[in-house]
Amino acid sequence: xxxxxxxxxxxxxxxxxxxxxxxxxxxxxxxxxxxxxxxxxxxxxxxxxxxxxxxxxxxxxxxxxxxxxxxxxxxxxxxxxxxxxxxxxxxxxxxxxxxxxxxxxxxxxxxxxxxxxxxxxxxxxxxxxxxxxxxxxxxxxxxxxxxxxxxxxxxxxxxxxxxxxxxxxxxxxxxxxxxxxxxxxxxxxxxxxxxxxxxxxxxxxxxxxxxxxxxxxxxxxxxxxxxxxxxxxxxxxxxxxxxxxxxxxxxxxxxxxxxxxxxxxxxxxxxxxxxxxxxxxxxxxxxxxxxxxxxxxxxxxxxxxxxxxxxxxxxxxxxxxxxxxxxxxxxxxxxxxxxxxxxxxxxxxxxxxxxx
Amino acid sequence: xxxxxxxxxxxxxxxxxxxxxxxxxxxxxxxxxxxxxxxxxxxxxxxxxxxxxxxxxxxxxxxxxxxxxxxxxxxxxxxxxxxxxxxxxxxxxxxxxxxxxxxxxxxxxxxxxxxxxxxxxxxxxxxxxxxxxxxxxxxxxxxxxxxxxxxxxxxxxxxxxxxxxxxxxxxxxxxxxxxxxxxxxxxxxxxxxxxxxxxxxxxxxxxxxxxxxxxxxxxxxxxxxxxxxxxxxxxxxxxxxxxxxxxxxxxxxxxxxxxxxxxxxxxxxxxxxxxxxxxxxxxxxxxxxxxxxxxxxxxxxxxxxxxxxxxxxxxxxxxxxxxxxxxxxxxxxxxxxxxxxxxxxxxxxxxxxxxx
Numbered sequence: 001x002x003x004x005x006x007x008x009x010x011x012x013x014x015x016x017x018x019x020x021x022x023x024x025x026x027x028x029x030x031x032x033x034x035x036x037x038x039x040x041x042x043x044x045x046x047x048x049x050x051x052x053x054x055x056x057x058x059x060x061x062x063x064x065x066x067x068x069x070x071x072x073x074x075x076x077x078x079x080x081x082x083x084x085x086x087x088x089x090x091x092x093x094x095x096x097x098x099x100x101x102x103x104x105x106x107x108x109x110x111x112x113x114x115x116x117x118x119x120x121x122x123x124x125x126x127x128x129x130x131x132x133x134x135x136x137x138x139x140x141x142x143x144x145x146x147x148x149x150x151x152x153x154x155x156x157x158x159x160x161x162x163x164x165x166x167x168x169x170x171x172x173x174x175x176x177x178x179x180x181x182x183x184x185x186x187x188x189x190x191x192x193x194x195x196x197x198x199x200x201x202x203x204x205x206x207x208x209x210x211x212x213x214x215x216x217x218x219x220x221x222x223x224x225x226x227x228x229x230x231x232x233x234x235x236x237x238x239x240x241x242x243x244x245x246x247x248x249x250x251x252x253x254x255x256x257x258x259x260x261x262x263x264x265x266x267x268x269x270x271x272x273x274x275x276x277x278x279x280x281x282x283x284x285x286x287x288x289x290x291x292x293x294x295x296x297x298x299x300x301x302x303x304x305x306x307x308x309x310x311x312x313x314x315x316x317x318x319x320x321x322x323x324x325x326x327x328x329x330x331x332x333x334x335x336x337x338x339x340x341x342x343x344x345x346x347x348x349x350x351x352x353x354x355x356x
Numbered sequence: 357x358x359x360x361x362x363x364x365x366x367x368x369x370x371x372x373x374x375x376x377x378x379x380x381x382x383x384x385x386x387x388x389x390x391x392x393x394x395x396x397x398x399x400x401x402x403x404x405x406x407x408x409x410x411x412x413x414x415x416x417x418x419x420x421x422x423x424x425x426x427x428x429x430x431x432x433x434x435x436x437x438x439x440x441x442x443x444x445x446x447x448x449x450x451x452x453x454x455x456x457x458x459x460x461x462x463x464x465x466x467x468x469x470x471x472x473x474x475x476x477x478x479x480x481x482x483x484x485x486x487x488x489x490x491x492x493x494x495x496x497x498x499x500x501x502x503x504x505x506x507x508x509x510x511x512x513x514x515x516x517x518x519x520x521x522x523x524x525x526x527x528x529x530x531x532x533x534x535x536x537x538x539x540x541x542x543x544x545x546x547x548x549x550x551x552x553x554x555x556x557x558x559x560x561x562x563x564x565x566x567x568x569x570x571x572x573x574x575x576x577x578x579x580x581x582x583x584x585x586x587x588x589x590x591x592x593x594x595x596x597x598x599x600x601x602x603x604x605x606x607x608x609x610x611x612x613x614x615x616x617x618x619x620x621x622x623x624x625x626x627x628x629x630x631x632x633x634x635x636x637x638x639x640x641x642x643x644x645x646x647x648x649x650x651x652x653x654x655x656x657x658x659x660x661x662x663x664x665x666x667x668x669x670x671x672x673x674x675x676x677x678x679x680x681x682x683x684x685x686x687x688x689x690x691x692x693x694x695x696x697x698x699x700x701x702x703x704x705x706x707x708x709x710x711x712x
Contacts, residue, residue, distance in 0.1 A: 003388045007395050010593055018381055018390050025378035032359045034374050036552040036598065039363050039674060072429040072554065073575070076589035080573035104574075111571050191590055196392040198428065198554040198592030215467050217436035218460075219429070233432035234547055236554030237366055238594060242392065318395060 004340035007318035008149055008331045009192040017245040035241055040234050048244050055247035060180040067226045069202040070240045074189040075170045079108040085222050087113035087140050088212040094118045094139040099126045099148030126151040128285035139163045147172035150322040152295030153288045164208050172292045176260035184208045193334045195243035198236045259334050266332045266341045267291040273345040277352040297327040360696035363674035364505055364687045365548040373601040391597050396590050404600050411603035416536040423582045425558040426596050430545035431526045435464040441578050443469035443496050444568040450474045450495040455482045455504030482507040484641035495519045503528035506678040508651030509644045520564050528648045532616035540564045549690045551599035554592045615690050622688045622697045623647040629701040633708040653683040
């Protein structure tokens with residue numbers, strides 16, 4: 001049976017990336033060694049890392065004010081690492097609370113300084129993005145989550161602010177062209193649009209660093225990682241390699257313009273189908289719908305289990321909603337073919353015709 | 357040309373592990389999905405994680421006082437995470453300074469509390485282990501590095517102490533049977549004897565946790581990781597999988613007794629050859645020699661480059677000494693076949709016959 005992988009992360013990766021990675025585990029680029037066995041200070045790995053960095057710079061059209069780092073951990077590590085590096089004990093950081101991950105990020109920041117929740121949509125179970133809020137001028141930075149993987153919302157226009165903008169882009173990075181230079185710091189766990197779990201991308205504008213008095217543990221210090229060229233300690237070699245391959249694939253396929261074209265084709269098909277079938281019940285505000293993760297429910301709650309069972313039976317992987325939210329979630333990352341969304345929509349229509 | 361991989365880490369892995377991992381990148385256990393694409397909360401990954409944990413417990417013969425965690429990062433992350441979890445601001449921790457990594461660990465600990473360097477062998481470039489030192493009874497813990505990868509020394513009998521013993525075992529873990537229950541906390545980056553870079557093993561005696569007043573960032577909190585069963589956030593799935601395969605291989609080959617037998621065969625051959633050839637100049641105290649990493653020099657310094665060139669030419673990978681130490685380093689981890697050490701020793705003899 002053909003499987004369709006709608007996992008929310010770790011999630012589907014491009015087939016050529018998997019084939020190349022599989023080969024490299026046995027013989028990396030004809031060296032006779034596995035990618036798992038080569039030293040991280042060899043010219044071989046230097047090339048991998050440099051290509052990954054330059055691909056990020058190219059895709060983001062970054063100028064030299066920015067540095068690109070590949071660090072251990074996931075976005076959850078950055079929830080702590082960002083305030084540790086940017087927020088002094090007496091400082092205040094502004095956070096938008098638009099979903100479970102942003103909320104967790106704010107909680108970690110409160111361990112390092114003051115946190116001002118400038119906006120929260122928890123009143124309506126995070127089913128919309130509040131765009132009408134004020135960021136105090138004295139905030140050290142404003143933190144947003146560009147796409148809420150769990151709740152299925154996404155910022156389609158970023159907030160205008162005078163303070164440095166910090167973004168968790170884990171689940172929509174490289175899905176569309178963005179003016180990345182609006183941001184002072186961008187971070188993303190790799191395991192959605194960019195590779196395998198176990199590495200973080202951090203893009204940082206150098207001018208925001210070195211402004212706090214706290215002593216930062218070496219391994220958490222962005223400045224020290226910049227000085228060491230992402231090689232302060234043994235990096236997660238294989239995870240960096242898979243990111244490099246995925247970035248190479250994005251560029252070869254046509255870059256972010258092409259990724260957006262595909263994303264729009266998939267998400268508009270999905271949402272159009274959803275809106276046409278009353279058996280399904282979308283709760284997210286239309287203007288804030290995520291192009292990456294469509295979250296919805298069954299109008300009749302008792303139909304949820306039969307629908308999820310049917311999905312399973314038909315090879316639709318990973319469509320169960322997040323454990324705290326329930327319902328259905330369809331993740332449509334870069335590597336997901338349109339054909340998978342078409343198959344899912346046909347299944348929705350079939351289900352509606354039987355149960356609608 | 358047959359390559360012999362003496363890399364100090366990332367280093368050689370067992371061939372069956374590489375083959376299994378390569379297959380799993382395309383199709384994990386016949387699921388039709390790549391190991392890189394499966395959710396970390398699926399039963400599939402749960403099985404991987406549980407086997408990894410139970411293999412560690414079996415190899416270490418741990419009782420239920422201990423928990424086994426697989427965490428993001430490398431040992432360098434633990435340099436910070438250990439004191440963050442165990443050392444209050446007014447507390448003192450005792451550190452043995454027997455090499456570059458232990459020295460770095462002590463430096464990070466000083467950011468969290470007081471550090472008492474109870475022993476240092478920096479007077480002789482870390483070429484021996486000082487076993488005559490006193491640990492103050494009020495120390496929160498005593499930290500040692502069981503094997504010094506860079507300098508080529510190893511503890512062959514662990515210090516007796518009344519305070520909790522904490523060890524960085526990154527470069528000799530699972531190379532021999534050890535009374536692991538002597539330790540209150542053991543950590544190890546995976547990329548030597550246990551797998552690929554990008555994951556840390558942490559084994560912790562539960563009773564030492566929860567005794568400090570500091571607020572610990574969630575992702576750094578051992579207690580929270582225990583509660584979440586190593587699944588607080590997306591773990592480095594593939595790196596955990598490779599560790600599981602490597603641990604399975606160690607068990608199948610005969611466990612730690614067999615690993616020690618092989619280690620002794622390799623290291624005694626290497627050291628006997630070294631001692632018999634005056635062209636080479638070992639500087640490490642004989643009784644403290646590492647069975648994992650043999651570090652030595654050329655008696656005539658001008659012969660170093662010709663020897664390293666010859667090694668390269670003959671397919672001996674990764675035998676250049678660490679950048680701050682120089683000379684030659686031969687790493688003999690579990691997966692290195694005896695045949696590679698035999699080939700290296702023949703090369704030493706050949707070189708001695710020409711230049712000795």
